Amino acid sequence: MDIVVTPLDVADAAAVERAYEIEAAVRAHVQPDMPPASRRRFVVGLRQGWPGDEQRPALGYLDGVPVGYLNVMLPQLENRENASLALAVHPGYARRGVGRALYEYAVRMLRDLGRKRVIGEVVNMNPDAAATMPGDAFAAAMGARPALADVRRRLDLTALDEPALDRLFAEGMARAEGYSIVRWRGDTPEEYAADVAYLDSRLIEDAPIGDLTWEPARPDVPRLREMEAAHRARGQEWYNSAARHDATGRLVAWTGIGMNEGCDWHAFQQITLVEPGHRGHRLGTVIKIDNLRHIREHEPALRVIDTFNAASNDYMISINEALGFRAVAGLNTWQATL
Numbered sequence: 001m002d003i004v005v006t007p008l009d010v011a012d013a014a015a016v017e018r019a020y021e022i023e024a025a026v027r028a029h030v031q032p033d034m035p036p037a038s039r040r041r042f043v044v045g046l047r048q049g050w051p052g053d054e055q056r057p058a059l060g061y062l063d064g065v066p067v068g069y070l071n072v073m074l075p076q077l078e079n080r081e082n083a084s085l086a087l088a089v090h091p092g093y094a095r096r097g098v099g100r101a102l103y104e105y106a107v108r109m110l111r112d113l114g115r116k117r118v119i120g121e122v123v124n125m126n127p128d129a130a131a132t133m134p135g136d137a138f139a140a141a142m143g144a145r146p147a148l149a150d151v152r153r154r155l156d157l158t159a160l161d162e163p164a165l166d167r168l169f170a171e172g173m174a175r176a177e178g179y180s181i182v183r184w185r186g187d188t189p190e191e192y193a194a195d196v197a198y199l200d201s202r203l204i205e206d207a208p209i210g211d212l213t214w215e216p217a218r219p220d221v222p223r224l225r226e227m228e229a230a231h232r233a234r235g236q237e238w239y240n241s242a243a244r245h246d247a248t249g250r251l252v253a254w255t256g257i258g259m260n261e262g263c264d265w266h267a268f269q270q271i272t273l274v275e276p277g278h279r280g281h282r283l284g285t286v287i288k289i290d291n292l293r294h295i296r297e298h299e300p301a302l303r304v305i306d307t308f309n310a311a312s313n314d315y316m317i318s319i320n321e322a323l324g325f326r327a328v329a330g331l332n333t334w335q336a337t338l
Contacts, residue, residue: 001063003097005070005105008057010047015059015066019046022069026088030123030135033154033328034306038260041234048233051226052077052217058105060089060098067093070102072109078215081116094134103142111338117213119335120144127151127327129311136332144336148210148310153317153325155269155305157296160324168322169289172282179243179283181290182251185298186237187228195251196242197224199273206273208310212335235261238270239298241291243283253283257295257305264299269307269325272316285319292323 008015024037049055053073060068068089075082085106089099110118122135129149136146188196200219219227231238236258243253255272274283296302308331309316 001096002061003101004061005058005068005101006061008046008059008069010057016043016046018066019057019059019069022067022090023086023088025090025092029091030133031125031329033125035260035263035266038235038262040262041236041260044234046071048230049073051223051230056109058102060102060105062093062096062098065093068098068102070106072106074113074115078217081114082119082214083110083113083115083117084119087120099138100142107338115338117335117337118144119147119212119214119333122332122334123152124330124332125328126330127153129330131330132332136334139332139334139336142336144334145211146332147212147335148208148333149312150308150331150333151311151317151327152306152308152329152331153320154328155292155307155320155323155325157303157305165289165292165323168285172286172289175280175282176243176286178246179252179278179281179286180246181241181287182244183239183241183290183294185239185294186232188224188240192242192251193221193224196254197221199251199254199275200224200271202273202275203271206276207316208312210310210312210333212333231258237261239291239295241287241294243274243278243287245278252278253287255284255287255291257291259295259299259302264301265303267295267299267302267305269305269320272319284316285322288319288323 008019010016020039020042023042027037046057054076056072058070059066071086073084087102122139124133129151197219205216238256238258240256242251245252253274256270257267258270259267272284272288307320
């Protein structure tokens with residue numbers, strides 16, 4: 001068998017489409033309960049990348065047929081010693097050495113660039129955080145070590161316990177005296193942008209990251225706007241709810257749910273953050289329930305919301321499970337030192 005890895009020219013429509021087909025096939029194989037991969041999100045993401053990242057995509061060919069896809073992401077602001085990668089081999093061509101060839105190609109590139117660590121994710125359909133899958137075995141064989149275990153939980157909107165949610169919300173609001181709830185859809189209103197950027201900057205500081213070596217990002221309003229533009233370009237729309245501290249007018253808690261264009265039945269519960277000085281008022285519970293109501297008012301076909309939490313994040317897991325989220329799958333993050 002002849003295996004060749006070559007850089008992917010993002011202007012080559014046929015090559016980009018093949019990369020998308022590989023990614024979509026792998027997603028359908030390893031996460032059959034998830035919606036199909038969004039072509040727009042994939043293509044725009046490949047051609048534009050996320051703000052603050054440089055990308056180095058490649059295709060892996062087996063006997064002249066493109067069957068493997070690699071994208072190496074190089075942070076340009078924080079984490080300049082790190083790289084993260086997405087690696088996918090079409091299920092029909094697994095265990096033929098293509099994945100190893102793609103990984104070794106990435107390692108040679110990263111060593112030439114002076115990067116010291118590489119990080120990648122392995123998804124599976126086992127919610128047991130200790131479970132290992134073929135992707136985990138591959139990562140271990142490449143010399144990586146497990147750094148963080150996440151669990152995916154799913155909320156079935158067709159089976160919500162509405163009285164329980166009403167009770168949780170009322171109890172939370174009784175503890176949240178001095179705070180008001182605000183909502184928005186899409187880009188953050190200018191009056192809240194600085195507060196949202198600050199809350200976003202706390203994500204890596206507040207959320208468990210296990211044994212990952214990863215610097216917190218430092219979002220400001222210009223970076224927030226760049227990320228919002230990147231989400232729009234990918235066909236993603238966010239619904240947001242936040243808690244405003246009445247005495248100061250500042251937003252001190254924020255949560256968002258994101259949807260992809262062309263998929264009206266599925267959404268992802270994204271970020272939820274409460275500023276440390278304002279914890280203990282049930283603000284996380286209140287804004288998550290409010291945002292759930294928010295998105296359902298606008299998206300009547302929505303049936304499922306997924307979210308990932310670190311297996312060790314007992315606080316956020318307790319909130320999500322009180323809302324009705326149940327564990328369905330896992331995600332393991334691996335890190336290798338080069």
